[in-house]
Amino acid sequence: MRSVTTSLLLLVLLGISPLRAEVSFMRDIAPVLQQRCTGCHGAKKAKGNYRLHTFEYLKEAIVSGEPEESDLYLLLVEEDAESRMPQDDDALSPTDTELIRQWIEGGATFDGENPSKSFASQAFPRTHPSPPAVYRVPVPIMAMAYSNDGVELAVAGHHEVTIWDPESGSLLRRLSGLPLRIQSMSWTPRGGQLVIGGGTAGEYGELALIDAMTGERLKVFDTFEDLVLGIGLDKQGKQLAAVSADRTGRAYDLESGKRLWTSNVHSDWATSVSFSPDNCFIISTSKDQTVKVLNATDGALFTTFNGHRRNFGDFPGRFKVFAGCFDPASGLAMSVGEGKAIRIWDPIKVKEENGTAGDMEQRFFKAGHTRYISHGFSGPTFALAVDADSVYTGGSDGLIRAFEFTSGKQRLEMSGHQDWIYTLTLSRATKRLATGAHDGEVRVWDTQDGTLIESFMAAPGYPVREDTSSD
Numbered sequence: 001m002r003s004v005t006t007s008l009l010l011l012v013l014l015g016i017s018p019l020r021a022e023v024s025f026m027r028d029i030a031p032v033l034q035q036r037c038t039g040c041h042g043a044k045k046a047k048g049n050y051r052l053h054t055f056e057y058l059k060e061a062i063v064s065g066e067p068e069e070s071d072l073y074l075l076l077v078e079e080d081a082e083s084r085m086p087q088d089d090d091a092l093s094p095t096d097t098e099l100i101r102q103w104i105e106g107g108a109t110f111d112g113e114n115p116s117k118s119f120a121s122q123a124f125p126r127t128h129p130s131p132p133a134v135y136r137v138p139v140p141i142m143a144m145a146y147s148n149d150g151v152e153l154a155v156a157g158h159h160e161v162t163i164w165d166p167e168s169g170s171l172l173r174r175l176s177g178l179p180l181r182i183q184s185m186s187w188t189p190r191g192g193q194l195v196i197g198g199g200t201a202g203e204y205g206e207l208a209l210i211d212a213m214t215g216e217r218l219k220v221f222d223t224f225e226d227l228v229l230g231i232g233l234d235k236q237g238k239q240l241a242a243v244s245a246d247r248t249g250r251a252y253d254l255e256s257g258k259r260l261w262t263s264n265v266h267s268d269w270a271t272s273v274s275f276s277p278d279n280c281f282i283i284s285t286s287k288d289q290t291v292k293v294l295n296a297t298d299g300a301l302f303t304t305f306n307g308h309r310r311n312f313g314d315f316p317g318r319f320k321v322f323a324g325c326f327d328p329a330s331g332l333a334m335s336v337g338e339g340k341a342i343r344i345w346d347p348i349k350v351k352e353e354n355g356t357a358g359d360m361e362q363r364f365f366k367a368g369h370t371r372y373i374s375h376g377f378s379g380p381t382f383a384l385a386v387d388a389d390s391v392y393t394g395g396s397d398g399l400i401r402a403f404e405f406t407s408g409k410q411r412l413e414m415s416g417h418q419d420w421i422y423t424l425t426l427s428r429a430t431k432r433l434a435t436g437a438h439d440g441e442v443r444v445w446d447t448q449d450g451t452l453i454e455s456f457m458a459a460p461g462y463p464v465r466e467d468t469s470s471d
Contacts, residue, residue, distance in 0.1 A: 023103040025055075026112045030119040031126060032096045033058070034203045036086050043118065047087075055115035059108070067104040076100065120225035120246075123204060125217075128177050131160040134461030138440020141458060143423050145185045145194070146434065147212075150427030153434055154194055154212070155442060155458040156182035161196065161215065162458055166427075166434055166444045169456035175215025179206045183229045184272075188254065189237035193218065195254075197228030197242050207231065207242045207252075221252050222259060230272035234279045239296065243270035243284045249292075251282070251299060261299035265292045274325045276333075281347055283333050285321040291335045293347045303351035307343045307370045308335065314372050315341045323384040323393075327405060336393055338380045341372040342403070373408040375401055383424045385433075387447065392433060394421025400435055400445070412450040416443060 023029070033052050040047040051057040052072075063069040076097050078084040084091060091097075103109075113122045135158070143156040146166070153166040161175040161182060175194075182198040194212050199205035205224030208217050226245035233240055233254070243249045249263035249270055268288035275282055275296060282294045283305075291305040309318040319338035326333055327344075336342045349369045375381065377395030385392045390411055394400045398417035403410055419439035426433055432453065433445045440462070444453040457464065 023099055023106060024124075025103060025108075025110050026119070026122070026124045028099050029103050030112070030123065031204075032092065032100070034119055034123075036089070036092060036096075038119075038203075040086070053118045053120070055110045055112065055119075059110075059115075062104055062108050064108045065105060067101045070104050073097075073101055073104055118225060120203060120223075123223040125206060125208075125220040125223060126179075126204065128159055128179055131158050131174065131176050132461075135440075135459035136462075138457050138459035138462055140438045141422055141436025141440060141442060142181060142183050143185045143196075143198075144425045144434055144436050144442070145187055146425050146427035146430075146432070147187050148189070148191050148429070150430035150432060152212075153425075153442070153444075154185055154187070155436065156185065156198070157458065157460075161185065161194065161210070162460060163212070164442070164456070164458065166432060167454060169442075169454045171460055173213070174460065175210060175212070177215060177217075178208075178210070179204075181227065183227055184231045184242075186231055186233050187212070188233070195231055195233065195240060197231040199224065199227045201227055201245070205244050205246065207240075207250075209254075209257075219257050221257050222250060224248065226269075229269065230284070232273040232275050232282070234275045234296065235277060236279070239275075239279070241273045241275065241282050241284075241296075243273045245269040247286075249273060249282075249284050249294065249299065251296070263292075263294055263299040263301075265294070265301050265304075266290070268320075271321065271337075272323045272325075274333075276326050276347070277328045277331050283324045283326070283335070283347070285324040285335055285337070287320040287322075289318050289320055291321055291324055291333070293333075293350065303347060303354055305333070305335065305343075305345055305347070305350050306354075307345060307350075307368070308337060308339065313368070315339060315374075320380070322380065322382045325384055325386055327386050327391075329389075330405075334384060334386065334391065336375070336381045336384045340376070341374050342384070342391060342393060344371040344373065344405075345369065371408065373403050375403070376410075377401075379420075382420075382422050383435075385424055385426050387426045387428055390447070392424060392426070392447075394424055394435055396420045398437065400424065400433070402447070402450070412447075414443075414445050414450045414452070416452060416455070417441060 038053045041050040042053040061071040067073040075085040145154045153164045163172045179198040180200045184197040205228040207221040209219040224244040230243045240252045240254045247266045251260040266286040272285045289309040293302040321337040324335040379396030389405045390402045400414040402412040417437045419437040423436045443455045
């Protein structure tokens with residue numbers, strides 16, 4: 001075994017201070033274990049019968065005050081590569097190893113909320129690194145949001161949000177030091193702030209309020225066990241809802257940051273969330289092929305829309321649901337994902353039609369009230385938006401189509417993207433639609449006639465790509 005003296009000498013040679021006034025388990029140790037250990041030693045997988053995802057399990061590998069007697073530390077500094085942990089991977093950095101040693105030597109204190117719950121469920125907000133000064137390759141555009149006046153466009157990047165002039169494609173500023181991936185964002189009613197949701201896949205999610213000029217994190221509402229995939233604000237801008245790949249949904253008071261309720265009604269990733277125009281309901285879509293309708297005040301389940309897993313009638317099949325929203329005029333809900341159609345439905349009628357087990361057979365022969373708009377895309381759709389009498393969605397083949405909400409007839413088709421459309425956002429103020437693709441390209445369209453206004457790669461410093469489309 002490598003001695004403590006050797007470890008300390010190595011730290012000194014590397015220019016790393018071996019002393020730290022106070023080591024926090026949740027701030028300093030838990031993130032290392034999450035990133036490097038719990039994949040093999042977690043709730044679902046326990047290689048070598050070790051589980052390290054909760055403190056109750058972890059303390060079995062620790063002798064408080066004695067690093068050299070603790071299996072956790074000894075396995076990290078083992079000289080034999082076959083025995084050292086993490087196995088079949090690079091060793092922990094000298095800094096991380098020394099922090100773990102100091103923490104054990106100092107008494108192995110747990111400073112989380114509950115030693116029986118996973119570290120991820122009670123994680124401290126992380127300090128995020130800076131984005132690359134210049135992007136060697138673009139990153140997929142997973143989220144965008146127009147400012148309230150339509151003058152600025154916020155685009156998700158790598159550890160940052162970039163702010164652009166959508167009419168010229170000029171980069172205005174970079175808001176850095178944010179989570180690795182930003183999956184959803186929204187400007188607040190006051191305009192100078194952005195709510196962002198994202199994180200690191202499989203290990204960390206963050207919901208935060210940031211200053212739209214400086215990027216400063218003004219408030220971290222919560223951390224999650226996995227990526228925050230969707231956020232929504234009520235129409236008064238008072239309540240905030242978020243859903244995560246950890247399957248939970250949560251709501252907050254925007255001003256105070258207080259969590260109002262938590263929902264656990266999905267059996268797979270919750271992918272998007274939206275408030276009804278009257279703020280009575282929240283819908284959350286999911287890979288579990290359902291859309292849940294929740295009471296906005298307390299998160300109680302009102303009903304479940306099962307229209308994406310029908311075995312009869314129009315557009316049968318079992319489909320994951322990736323996006324949902326409400327029509328502001330009629331109050332009807334819309335949802336889309338896998339499959340060939342946008343579904344339009346009324347939460348009240350869905351509850352009535354769901355009935356009971358006693359009338360299930362009779363209900364199988366009824367078509368129900370759901371309307372379908374066939375979008376014609378060859379693969380899944382991830383984005384949905386509505387404005388006036390038009391519904392917009394984008395497909396895996398790089399097309400964007402607008403349909404009349406009432407008739408379902410196609411009104412516009414916009415082409416030119418070379419990759420999957422992941423996100424789109426509308427500006428009612430300027431009558432613009434912005435679309436973001438997997439290859440990092442953003443396109444801005446006129447919603448009245450589908451004219452392309454501007455296109456750019458939302459990757460600072462990346463070479464401009466020539467437009468090869470026929471537009």
